[in-house]
Amino acid sequence: MGKITFRPSGKQINVRAGQTLLQAARAARVYIPQRCGGHASCQMCKVIVEQGELLPHSPLELRKLTEADLASGVRLSCQARAGRGDCVVSIPASKLKSVVAAALERQKYELEDEQ
Template sequence: MNPEIRFLPDDKKIQIKPGTTLLDASKKARVHIRTRCDGNAACLMCKVTVEDGTGLSAPGDNEKRKLGELIGRGYRLACQAKALRSCTVHVPEDPLKAAVRAQLAKQREEEQW
């Protein structure tokens, strides 16, 4: 059976072939993960956290060098981490979306007064 990747906070799921990178899986699931280097581990924008990293390939030397101690806290580069088994991936909110969401929340709060 092919692994199922669940992307949060969008709660989108997709089944992929084992060995597919999380970045490629996200594209297939239509989940946006920011990147500038097109998956070459150069920009570090595709950092995600994984609930149970045991479903992923071991971090390579390049990823270890780039992320350092963050790997121990569940961070992985979506362009480098390959899914071997099912797992849940937390994608950080885009900074622009976060700013808009915060502004809208502030406006709603002000309207209540």
């Protein structure tokens, strides 16, 4: 049995070998966006493996990820399966959330300049 740590929340959960990261995240109450039900078709559930190792990529995961993704440790959480060791994965911020945060920051500065 290994332990998965999810960043940025820092939540940890013990997982059995073969459990997907998406299943582990749900059990730990960590939100990973996805809409395809775990079939790797939406590719929204990408995470980055920062430390540790998971089981090897599935053929489906290899077809869906780019060479750049594979080289930088990106995995599809619906396909990536835990091994026996501990692992730390990072959940990237959603692009929409980043855009909204940047717009709010700009608006804040514009309001400060007017005063």
